[in-house]
Amino acid sequence: MLSRRTSLRTAVAVLAAGAALTLTMSTPAFAANEGDHWLNTPNCTADQKIELQLYSDGQYHDFQAIDPTRINGNCEFVLLDGRVGWDSFSGAQSPWYYDGPGHVYQAYVIDHTANQVAYGVRN
Numbered sequence: 001m002l003s004r005r006t007s008l009r010t011a012v013a014v015l016a017a018g019a020a021l022t023l024t025m026s027t028p029a030f031a032a033n034e035g036d037h038w039l040n041t042p043n044c045t046a047d048q049k050i051e052l053q054l055y056s057d058g059q060y061h062d063f064q065a066i067d068p069t070r071i072n073g074n075c076e077f078v079l080l081d082g083r084v085g086w087d088s089f090s091g092a093q094s095p096w097y098y099d100g101p102g103h104v105y106q107a108y109v110i111d112h113t114a115n116q117v118a119y120g121v122r123n
Contacts, residue, residue, distance in 0.1 A: 034062070039118035041111035043073035048107035048120040053096065061100030062123060066107045067093040073113030081105045099123055 037048040047067040052060040068077050068091045079086040079094055081103050086094040099105045107120030 033121050033123045037107070037121045039066075039107060039109040039120050041075075041109055041116045041118050042114040043071070044068070044075035044077075044109045044111045044118075045070035046077050046107065046109050046118075050099070050121065050123055055098065055100060059100075061098060063096040064099045064105045064107070064123065065094045065096045066109075066120070068109075073111060076108075076110040076112060078108040078110065079105050080108065 033050050034052065035050060037050065039046045039048060045068070047069055049065045049067060050062055053063045055061045064079060066077050066079050066086070068075065071091050075089065077086075077088050077090075077094070078084060079097060081097070081099075085097050085105060088094065097103075097105060104122060106122040109118040109120075111117070
């Protein structure tokens with residue numbers, strides 16, 4: 001019969017092996033910028049959303065959207081990829097834009113009332 005100490009060591013070894021196996025399984029790589037990034041000016045607020053989504057090549061890649069949450073003046077919401085990808089003065093969320101290899105998007109909130117710009121994450 002195994003002692004309690006041996007049983008605990010065996011359980012810890014099994015858990016460690018399971019964790020190592022889980023980490024080595026093929027899962028999408030997570031970028032450091034995944035998540036919500038808030039852009040704030042005195043009159044305008046938006047959520048720059050970056051998340052992994054399945055792309056047509058069968059791989060997971062970043063996609064971005066900008067979601068205005070507060071408009072108390074003349075607010076402009078922009079996603080740029082070397083050129084304007086999306087630009088709006090409305091309070092509606094932008095479409096999701098592919099931000100995988102070959103693309104680098106950055107969100108901007110331009111507060112025309114306060115003459116300020118909030119820069120989002122360049123991903």
